Amino acid sequence: VLLALAAREGRGRLKGFLGAAPGVGKTFEMLVQARRRHLGGAEVVVGLAETHGRAETAAQIGELEILPRARLDYRSQALEEFDLDGALARRPQILLLDELAHSNAPGSRHPKRWMDVEELRQGGIEVWTTMNVQHLESLSDVVARITGVRVTETVPDRVLAEADAIELIDIPPAELLERMRQGRVYRKEQAERALKGFFREGNLAALRELALRRTAERVDADLSGYMRANAIAGPWPAGERVLALVGADAVAETVVRQARRIADALRASLLVLHVERPGVAGSDPGPALRLAESLGAEVETVVAADLPSAILACARARNATHLVLGRGRSIWWRRLTGRTLAAALLRQATEFSLHLVPDPALPPRPAKGDREWPAWIGWTAVLAFVGAATAVGVATDGVVPEGALGMVYLAAIVAAAVVAGPAPALLAALLSFLCWNFLFLPPRYELTIASAQDVVGVVVFSLVALLLVGTTGGLGRSVRAAQARLFSLRRLVEFSRRLGAPGTLGDLQTAVAEEAGRVTGRAACVLMPLPDGLPEAPPELVVRAARPVEAEPDEASMAAARWAFVHGRATGSGTDTLPAVGWQFRPMRTARGIVGLIGLQHAETGEIDAERSRAVTALVDQAAVAIERAQLMEERARGAARAETEALRTALLTSLGHDLRTPLTTIRGAAETLRENGERLPEATRADLLTTVVEEAARMGRFLSNILDMVRVEAGEIKPRREPVDAAEALEAATSRAEGSGTRRIRRDFPARLPEPRIDPVLLDQVLGNLLDNALKFSGPAGQVMVGAFRDGPEIVLYVEDDGPGVPPADLRRIFDPFYRATRTDRIAAGSGLGLSICQGLVAAMGGRIAAESPVRDGHGTRLTVRFPT
Template sequence: MARDDEDFERRPDPDALLALSDKESKGKLCVFLGAAPGVGKTYAMLARAQAAKAEGVDVVVGVAETHGRAETQALLNGLETLPRRKCDYRGRIIEEFDIDAALARKPQLILVDELAHTNAPDSRHPKRWQDVEELLDVGIDIWTTLNVQHLESLADVVSRVTGVAVRETVPDRVLQNAADVILVDITPEELLQRLKDGKVYVPETARRATQNFFTPRNLTALRELALRRTADRVDDQMVDFLRQGAIEGPWATAERLLVCVGRDANSEAVVRAGARLATALNATWIALYVERAGQEEESAEVVRSVDQALRLAERLGAEIARTPGDDLAGEALRFARRENITQIVLGRSRARPFSRLLRRSLTDEILRRSTDIAVHVVVQEDSPPQSRQARKLPTLSQTWLGFGGAAVSVLMTVLVGYGLERWLGLVNPSVIFLLPVVLCTVWLGMWSAIIAAVLSFFACDFFFFSPRYELTISQPQEFLTLVVALVVAVITGMLASKMRTYAQNMRQRSQAVQSLFEFSRKLSTIATPDDILWASTLQIQKAGEASSVIMLIPEEGGLKVSAAWPPVDRMDAGELAAARWALEKAEPAGWRTDTLPNVRFQFRPLATARGVVAVCGIEPKTPEEPLSAATESTISSLIEQTAIAIDRSMLVGESVKAAALEENEKLRTILLSALSHDLRTPLTSITGAVTSLRELGEKLPLEDRKDLLLSIEEEAGRLSRFIANMLDMSRIESGALAPRSDLVDVAEVIRSVLERAKRTFSGKDTSISIAPDLPPIRGDANLLGQVLFNLIDNAHKYGGPAGAIVHARREGGDVVITVTDEGPGVKAADLERIFEKFYRSGRVDGRKAGTGLGLSICRGLVSAMGGTIVAQSPAARRRGTRLIMRFPAARESKRGVAA
C-alpha cells in the first residue's frame, strides 16, 4: 500500500502534461533577449537564421530592423523577405509587418524583430507580440528579439534605475511561454565602444545616448536584470521538465526556500528568519501552513497566530500556501519536492518529554526524512518556553451531562450483563463494557467516554468478578483482563472521538460547499445588480455571522453603500478611507490589517479581470477574535462569486448598451440614406425645372412652362412635407408635442383635407363617406388633418390607381375614422411593424418609397390626442389595407353642448 502511494506521488503532473500538449500543438517561440539596444540581438538572430537555412529549414524574414548597420544588412542576403504593409500614419507612409502575408506564406520559421513594437492604428493587433501569438497558434515557429526593459514586470524598475520611462511593454507570460530564451550579452564597456564607433546610432544620437541612457551604471543594472530573468526562465523550464517526467526534486540550480509556519507564537520569528535567509541568498521563498486533516476547530489564538504569520510572510515577499494532511512532515516534504525547494526553514519544536517518548516532533521527523533538502532550524534562546495549547475544557453543564450519561450507560450495561449471564451463561462480560464507551463518545464526547471507561472498569470488577460486590480482585488474570479492557476502552473512545470530530468537520465542509453551490445557482438566475448585491450581502452575513456591506462606485465617482445587512446608517471618515484604500490598492484594509486596523469593518476588494468593481466590508461579531479558517475560506469564496456576478451583470448592461448603440447606428444609416434620397429627388426636379425655365424661357410653349411650374410647386410641397415629418418626429420623441384639447368637427376636418388632397394629388381619386350623426371629439384639428393627409398620401403611394377611401362613423362611445386603399396589402406579420420608424414594406416604381416615417408620425400624433390607430389587411375582396383610427367622442352635457 505504501508502495502504491509512492508510485502515485511520482506520477507526472497532469497540469504539466496538459501544458506540454498545448505547446506541442503550437509553433515554438525563441526569444533573443538583450540588456539594451546595440548588444547584437538582430545580428545573432540573422546569423542563426543563415545557419538554419543552410540546414534546409524554410526560413522567411517577416521584419528585421537593421538600423542601417552594414554588417547586419549583409546577413539578409539570401533570405526570403516578406514585403511590408504600407499605411498612412499622420500624413506619412510607414511600413509595418504584414501578418496576412505571413499567414498566406506559412513558412516553417519566420523572423519577427522587435517584439515590443507598437503597430500602426489600422493594424489588426495593437502590439507586435499579439501578431506573434496569432502566428504561433497556427503552428509557425518564430524567432524574435526583445530588450529586458520591455518586460511588463520590470518596466517600473528600469524607469527608477535609468530615469527613462518605458512605454512599450510585453507581458511576462510571453517570455515564460517561450520554448527557448537566448541571452545576447556583451559587457558595458564593449557596448559603449560600439556606440563610439557608430555601430549603434549616428554620432550625434550616440553622444546624447551616452549622456542619458547608456551610462555604465545603467548598463550594468540592465545586464543584471537580463541575466537574472534568463536564469529564472531556465529554472521554470527545469521545474516543468521535473513535473512532466515525474522526477522528484530538488535540483539545486537555483535556491528556493520553504518556511514552515506553525501554530505557536514563534512562527513570526521563523518567518522573519526565512525572509533574511532568502534575501541573503537572493532566492524565492514560500510560506507553508499544513492543516491537520480531521482536527477539531482551531482556537481563536491559533487562528490569529497563523493568520499573522502568513500575512507577515506575504508582506516580506513570500508566496502563501495552505495544504491539508495527517502526516505533517510527509506533506511538507512532498510539497517541497513538488515545488523544487532546496532549503526548508522551521522552528524548533518544544514538545514535552512525555510526548517525545510517544512520537517524534515535527522538527525531528523532517530532519530524519529529509535526505536531499537542507533544513534550517530557528532557535530563540531568549524566548520563553512555548506554552502548551490549552484544551477546550467542558463547561459545568457539559461535565454533569457527560458524567450522568456515562453513569446511566454503564448501569444499563450492567443490567444487560446480568441478563446475558443468566440466559446465556456468559462467563466474562467485560467485552460488553466497550458499548457505553462508544455510545458516550458518539453522543456526549471524549470526556464522557473517559468517565464511562473508568466506571466500566470498576463496574465490571464490582458486579461480575469474584468476590462479587467488592472492589477486590482475587486472580491476576482478572486484573489483566480489566486493565486490557480499560486500555481498549480508552483507545476505542479516542478513535471514536476522532472519527466523530472528523465527521463533524466533513459535515460542516459539506454544508459550506452546499451553501456555496446554492449561492452560485442563485446568482446565475439573478440579472439586476441590486438583487446580486442584496443576495451576496445576506449570504456573507449568514456565513460569517458578521455584519456585511457592499459599496459600489456610482457614475459620479466616490463610494456609495449599495447593500448592507444589518442596515448601516452611515460610514465614518475612517471607514470610508479604508474602503477607498481597498478600492484603489486592491488589497484588504481596516480591521486586522496593516491599513487602518482600528476601523470596525474589514474591507476587501471585489476584483475581476477589468479591475476592482466594488468593495465588501465585514464587521465581525467578536472583534477581539479573528475569523476561523473555515469561515475565512467561505467568505473569500462568496466574495469571489459576488465579484464574478457583478462583472457578469455589468457585461450584460454593456452588451445591452452596445446593442442599443448598434441599433441607433443602423437607424442613423437608414435615416441618412433616406435623407439623401428624399431630399435629392425633389431638389433635382426643382433644379431641373428652374434651369429649363431660365435657359429657354419664352422659347418654351406656354403649356410646358405651366407644367414646369407645377412640377416645381409639387416637388416643393413634397419637400416641405418631408421636412415637416422630420420635425414632427423630433417633437414626438422629445416630448415637446402638446396638442390642443378643443372640440373638433371630424366631418369638417375630413372635407378640408379632401380639398387639399385634390390639389396636391392631381389625378388621384379620393372618396369620403361620413355618417350623419357623427359627434365631435376632443383634440387638435390641425394635427388630425395632418394625420389624415399622411394616411391619404400613404394610400396613394401603395394603393395603386384606385385611390383612397375615407370613412367616418360612430361606434358606441367612439368615433372611428378609416382610410382604405385597394393595393396589394400588408403581410400579417408586418401589420404592427409598419408603424415603426424607417420601416418600409411596400415598393413604388420598383423601389422602396418614402423614409418610413409617415405612419410612425401618425401613431405618435394620434396617441398624443388620446386615440389609437391600427392596421388591417386585407381590407376588402382579399386586397388592400385599412388604417383604423379610434377617438373617444366628446361627452354631451344636459343642455346638448359637447363637454
C-alpha cells in the first residue's frame, strides 16, 4: 500500500468514463461533469472531445477552453491530432482527452493516445478520458468471439487498473438501439450497417455484462485496497472470492478442481492455500499446487501450528467468501469429539460459506432413505428396550413405587413401536408385562397378582400398551413412508437436473440406467432401436447403457423387449405379459411415439414395491422427454451438417463450373480463331491471341493449385521451414510481381529495414501474392491498393489494403471460409474464393495470425492484416 501511494505521489489523477459500446453517452457525461467542476472554480481545458457531429454533445462544451490541435504532415496530407506539447505547456488543472484507445497519426510522439495520457500524468496534470470495454487488451478475444469483429485499437489493462476513478456510463441495449435508429450515434447509412453487425441486441447485452463485471471487479479491488490500508479485518462480502485448502493427501487435487468449478460458477477469483505445520513431516503437496497454477489460481503457502487460525487469518486478509476443503480420512476419536478441521472451521468461520469435498477413494455412506434394515434388528431392539426398562427398575428398586415402573415399561413399548413396528411392539408389551409382574409386583418371582389394586394397574397397563402399539406403530409407518417419499422426491429432482445438464445422447442414456438401478436396487439397462431399421420390420433393439456394465438381457428377454416396444406396454417379470422372463421392460413414450425401453432385472427379493414402482414410472416419463429432446438436437445438428456439406458441394461445383469453363472457353475461342484465320490475321492480333491462351492457362493452373493447396491445408500437411526472413524484401518482391502482371502502381508504406521473423519464405510469398491478388480484384480497375508493414511490440505486422466496396460486418467472420466471395456489389469479382482460406491456413502453420477489417475509411475498403512473432 505504501509503495502504491509513493508511486502516485506527484502524478496527475486519471478518471475514466467506461461504456459498453459507442453512443452510451461517455463524452456527454464527461463534458457535463467538467462544466460542473468549471463552475465550481476548477481550471478545465478540453484537450480533445470527439462529438461525431452530435449537436447535443457539442453544446455541452459551452464556455470551456479548447486546446488547439496540432497539425502533422504525413505523405503530403495535413492531419490534425491532439497537441501533447501544447497541453504540457498549458498545464491545466483538469484536461479532457476523449477516446483513450485512439491510435495517433504517424509522426506523433507516441503511437497510442493512452501513452500521451501517461506523459500528461507524469507532468502532474489530472486527465479525464473515455473508452469502451471492447478496447481492453484482455477482452479483445472475448469481444471478437461475441461480435465477430476483431478490435485492433486496445488499451493495456494496467492503465485502467491504475486509474484513480472509474465511472460506468450505462444505458439499456434497447435505448441505445433506439438512439442508433434516430441517427444520434452514427449517420443514417453507417447506422444501418452497424445495426446489422456490431450493434445487435445480443452483442450489446454481452458487452454490457462485460462492462458491469469489469467495473464490479474494480470496485472490489478498491475495497480490498481500502481494507488493507486501514487494517480492517475481512471479509466484507462485496464480491466473491474462493479460498481452497490443500494438504499432502489424496483429496488435494480433487479439492483444487472442485474449487475451480465453484470459482467459475461464481465468476470469482481463486486462491489455493497450503499450511505447513512446523516439525510435522508430510507428503509433498506439489502436484496439487502445480495443478492449481495451471488452472489459473493464485497459490500461497504459510507455516503455522494452529491450522484453523492460520486458515481464517488468511481468508480474512484476502477477503475470501467461500472456503473449500477436503473431507478425507480422520481418526475416529476426532470425529466423535468434533476435533476435525472441518468441525473447527464450522464453529469458527461463521462469516464464510464452507464447501466440503469428499475423498472419492472412501466408500460412500448409504443415505437414510436407502437403508433397509434386516428384520432381526427390530426384534433384537425389542429385547434391548425391555432389558433397559428392567435395568432401570432394578436400579431404582425400593425408591420408585412398583406401579410407577409400569410407565418405564410403557416407554420401552413406545420406542419399540416407533423403531421396529407393530409386531415387535406387541412382543415388547408381552415381555414388559411378564418382567413387571415377575420381578416387581408382589408376590415377587411369581406370575401372580396378590391385590385388587395391582389387578387394576395391570389391566390399565395392558390396555394402554395395546393402544400405544397401534397408534405409535401407525405413526412410525407414516414417518417412514414420508421419509421415503421425501427421499424419492429429492432423488427425482436431482435426476431432473442431470437430465437437463448439457451432454450427449450417450451420457443421457447412461444417467437413466444409473438412476433406474439406484431407485430399484437391481440391474438396469436402456434399450434403443437402431435408426436404420425398416418401418415394416420388427425393431432391432440394442443395449445403449447398462448398470452394472455387464448386465444384458438374454434372448428370451430381448423377445419380450421387442413386444413391449411394438405394443407400448410394460412386459416381462412382474407384469401380466411374459412374466416368466428375467427382465421387466417399460416403454419410454412421448407424443411422437416410443423412443426406447428401460429394462429392470428380476431380483430374488421379489417384485418392486408400490413406492418404488411409482418412482420408476416418474423416471420413465422424464427419461422419455429428455431422450426425445436429445434425439431432436442430434437430428438438428446432422441436418445442419448436411446443409453445410451441401452448400460446400454447391460452392465447389459452382466454382469449378465458373473458374474452369470461362478460361477453357477463352482458350478454345482463341485457338479456333488462330486455326481458321491465323495466316490472314495481323502479327499483333496473333500475338494477342497467343497471350490470351497463355494467361487463361495460367489462370486455370492457379485455380487447380489453389484447390490442391486447400486440400493440403485441410489435411494438415503443411510443414513450414523456419528461417529468418527479410520482411521488407519479401513485400517488395511480391508487390513488384503483382505490378508486373497489371498496369497499376501499388502504394508502399514500409521502411527499408524490418524485423526478421522466423518463418517459411516460400509460404510467406504465397500468402502475400494471394492477398495482393485479392486486393487488386476487389479494388476495381481505377482503385488503389496499399501494402505496408510496421512493428507492434513483439510482433511484426504486414497488411494489404484496398479501397473497394468493403465487406459487410456480418460477413467478416466468413471471409476466410472456403469458396466465400463477397457479394456487396452487383458484380462478383473473379476468383475461386479459396485464396484467403489458404492464407489463413498457411499463416496459422507458420505460427501467425490473420485478420480482416472493413470498412477502413469513409465506409469502404478492406484491410487484411498478418501478424508474426519476431
